[in-house]
Amino acid sequence: xxxxxxxxxxxxxxxxxxxxxxxxxxxxxxxxxxxxxxxxxxxxxxxxxxxxxxxxxxxxxxxxxxxxxxxxxxxxxxxxxxxxxxxxxxxxxxxxxxxxxxxxxxxxxxxxxxxxxxxxxxxxxxxxxxxxxxxxxxxxxxxxxxxxxxxxxxxxxxxxxxxxxxxxxxxxxxxxxxxxxxxxxxxxxxxxxxxxxxxxxxxxxxxxxxxxxxxxxxxxxxxxxxxxxxxxxxxxxxxxxxxxxxxxxxxxxxxxxxxxxxxxxxxxxxxxxxxxxxxxxxxxxxxxxxxxxxxxxxxxxxxxxxxxxxxxxxxxxxxxxxxxxxxxxxxxxxxxxxxxxxxxxxxxxxxxxxxxxxxxxxxxxxxxxxxxxxxxxxxxxxxxxxxxxxxxxxxxxxxxxxxxxxxxxxxxxxxxxxxxxxxxxxxxxxxxxxxxxxxxxxxxxxxxxxxxxxxxxxxxxxxxxxxxxxxxxxxxxxxx
Numbered sequence: 003x004x005x006x007x008x009x010x011x012x013x014x015x016x017x018x019x020x021x022x023x024x025x026x027x028x029x030x031x032x033x034x035x036x037x038x039x040x041x042x043x044x045x046x047x048x049x050x051x052x053x054x055x056x057x058x059x060x061x062x063x064x065x066x067x068x069x070x071x072x073x074x075x076x077x078x079x080x081x082x083x084x085x086x087x088x089x090x091x092x093x094x095x096x097x098x099x100x101x102x103x104x105x106x107x108x109x110x111x112x113x114x115x116x117x118x119x120x121x122x123x124x125x126x127x128x129x130x131x132x133x134x135x136x137x138x139x140x141x142x143x144x145x146x147x148x149x150x151x152x153x154x155x156x157x158x159x160x161x162x163x164x165x166x167x168x169x170x171x172x173x174x175x176x177x178x179x180x181x182x183x184x185x186x187x188x189x190x191x192x193x194x195x196x197x198x199x200x201x202x203x204x205x206x207x208x209x210x211x212x213x214x215x216x217x218x219x220x221x222x223x224x225x226x227x228x229x230x231x232x233x234x235x236x237x238x239x240x241x242x243x244x245x246x247x248x249x250x251x252x253x254x255x256x257x258x259x260x261x262x263x264x265x266x267x268x269x270x271x272x273x274x275x276x277x278x279x280x281x282x283x284x285x286x287x288x289x290x291x292x293x294x295x296x297x298x299x300x301x302x303x304x305x306x307x308x309x310x311x312x313x314x315x316x317x318x319x320x321x322x323x324x325x326x327x328x329x330x331x332x333x334x335x336x337x338x339x340x341x342x343x344x345x346x347x348x349x350x351x352x353x354x355x356x357x358x359x360x361x362x363x364x365x366x367x368x369x370x371x372x373x374x375x376x377x378x379x380x381x382x383x384x385x386x387x388x389x390x391x392x393x394x395x396x397x398x399x400x401x402x403x404x405x406x407x408x409x410x411x412x413x414x415x416x417x418x419x420x421x422x423x424x425x426x427x428x429x430x431x432x433x434x435x436x437x438x439x440x441x442x443x444x445x446x447x448x449x450x451x452x453x454x455x456x457x458x459x460x461x462x463x464x465x466x467x468x469x470x471x472x473x474x475x476x477x478x479x480x481x482x
Contacts, residue, residue: 003463004059008480011046017053063463065407071433073359075379075410075422076170076218078248078270079277085340086273086333095332100324104309110328111308114301117335118285121266124338124345125244126257127287130266131296132331133321137245138172140265140284141212143297144241145180146318147263147288148210150295154316157237160209166195168219168414170243173212182209189416193221193371195229204232214243215256218414218422219371220356220379222249230260239263239291247271248426249353249378252346262289271348272334283330297321351427352378355434359425362438366445370417379424381417392448392455394419399466400447400458404440 030039048056066072072079090096094109104111118130134140145163152160163177166187174184185203190196195213204211211233215223223229230240242256242264248271250256256264268283269276276282288296298317299310310325338345353376360369360380367382384394398408398421410422425434448455459465 004056004063006480007046007048007053007056010048010052010056013047015047015049015052017048017050070405070407071425071429071437072407073409073423073425073437074407075220075381075424076245076413077277077410078245078267078378078424078426079407080248080270080273080426081428082273082275082333083337083340086336089336090329090332095329100328104307108308110332111301111310112303113335114325114328114331115303115308117331117338118301120335120338121285121287124251124255125247125264125266125287126255126261127264128257128290129293129296129300130285130287131300132283132285132326133297134265134284134286135322135327136269136282137243137265137267137284138176139321140267140286141172141176141241141243142179143284143286143318143321144263144265144288145176145182145210147286147292147295148239148241149180149182150316150318151239151292152209154295155237157209159207160238162207162209163241164200164203164208164211166213166217167416168193168217169212169214170218170245173214173243177212187211189217189219192374193217193219194223194225197225197228200229201232204236204238206236208233208236208238210239210241210262212241212243214246216246216249216377216379218246219381219417220246220249220376220422220424221371221374222377226259226261230262234260245270246378249349251349252341252344253349257287257289263287263292268330268334273337274330274333281327281330283327283334285326299325348427349378352425355425355427355429356380356423358431359423359434359438362434363423363441366441367421378426379422381414382421382423383417384419384421387445387448388419390448390452392452394421396455396458397421397441397444397448400444400455401440402459403461404443406437406440 067079067081098107098110114132118132121130134143161183162185163182164185164187165173166189168189177184187203188196188199211229213223215226217223233240239262240260242261244264244266247266251271263286265284265286268274294316295318296314297320298314299312302309302311356376356378360376363382367384368386369382384397394411398411401408412420413422414420444455
């Protein structure tokens with residue numbers, strides 16, 4: 003295993019020669035409070051070559067979509083086209099500052115305005131805010147908008163958000179942070195929102211329903227329009243989690259279903275890097291009902307120039323120190339422009355790949371919703387391997403030895419021993435076939451040599467860790 007820089011450190015080594023200080027030196031004791039002063043800053047002392055080799059070796063240990071298959075359900079780990087990086091690296095985008103005068107940054111303002119307009123069209127919304135820094139941040143904004151709407155209308159009794167039992171964990175968390183109570187709606191035998199349970203819980207205290215469509219089981223919520231109608235009759239709103247928009251883009255527009263607010267994940271549907279690869283971005287689209295409450299500033303165009311509009315009297319305020327993750331916007335815009343009117347092919351091939359792979363895996367794991375067509379992803383269950391003492395976690399760990407990233411495990415919570423698989427549209431048929439063969443091999447091993455699966459992985463830099471202990475007692479600094 004690669005040593006830490008602290009372990010490589012030897013006193014007197016240095017990686018760079020600094021020029022002589024050309025400003026007046028300041029005594030730290032005169033400008034810093036005593037509690038922030040340290041006699042020894044305790045940084046590693048290494049040569050430049052050691053630094054380069056260290057981080058290069060660490061990068062070679064990383065697993066990414068650039069190295070192999072990454073079917074992480076609900077995360078849409080698609081390929082990030084290099085042309086996006088080229089465009090985002092252009093000097094006019096990369097070397098600007100958020101405090102520049104608007105006249106000097108018309109290029110990025112135009113790019114932001116175009117992205118906003120394309121997202122409005124793709125989502126069927128009245129307007130879009132680009133500010134949120136990630137999907138959960140977009141959820142929070144959406145719920146703050148809903149709260150502002152009800153506050154403005156005097157709906158003081160509306161303090162509850164309905165959320166399906168299959169929802170992403172960020173949904174109830176965001177609702178709670180925004181000040182709402184959360185009430186769970188169960189799923190039916192088809193994996194969709196249980197209509198009768200929904201109607202029973204839809205009372206005058208309900209401010210909104212948060213739903214993902216397709217949902218986290220990869221199943222399309224067919225009664226989405228009925229939900230919107232039922233909610234609107236009670237002056238409640240429909241929030242849609244846009245995490246799975248990859249199955250819809252260019253084919254269906256949530257705004258047309260009556261959705262009042264939805265966050266887009268640019269780092270999923272629109273191919274910008276995420277996870278260890280870069281920051282997310284969660285723009286929020288809204289219906290006319292919520293447009294007056296969007297955060298400031300909004301990027302606007304008056305026919306001659308692009309500008310930041312701060313004059314939104316009912317705005318919920320500002321979400322970030324500046325305006326959003328600008329470099330992510332540029333990458334997403336490049337992606338949209340590259341596809342143009344054929345962006346619907348993204349959804350078509352995402353669904354095709356998921357259905358093909360689901361068929362290839364038929365009989366290897368339990369399929370709790372095999373009677374229902376999937377969209378861009380599907381959820382299987384490893385409960386059929388429990389009689390051999392093998393769990394979903396064991397299957398996932400064994401996959402690492404074959405050089406593929408495991409699917410999402412144990413989510414959604416309503417499926418025991420869940421394996422949530424999303425191949426995305428960017429994978430070749432040969433990759434899907436290979437993954438199916440890997441799964442077949444692991445299932446056979448579980449039956450004939452279960453200990454081999456239970457002790458995996460064998461080829462990774464780190465074997466099995468004590469995951470619960472690592473979460474509860476993380477070691478966050480090098481013990482000197």
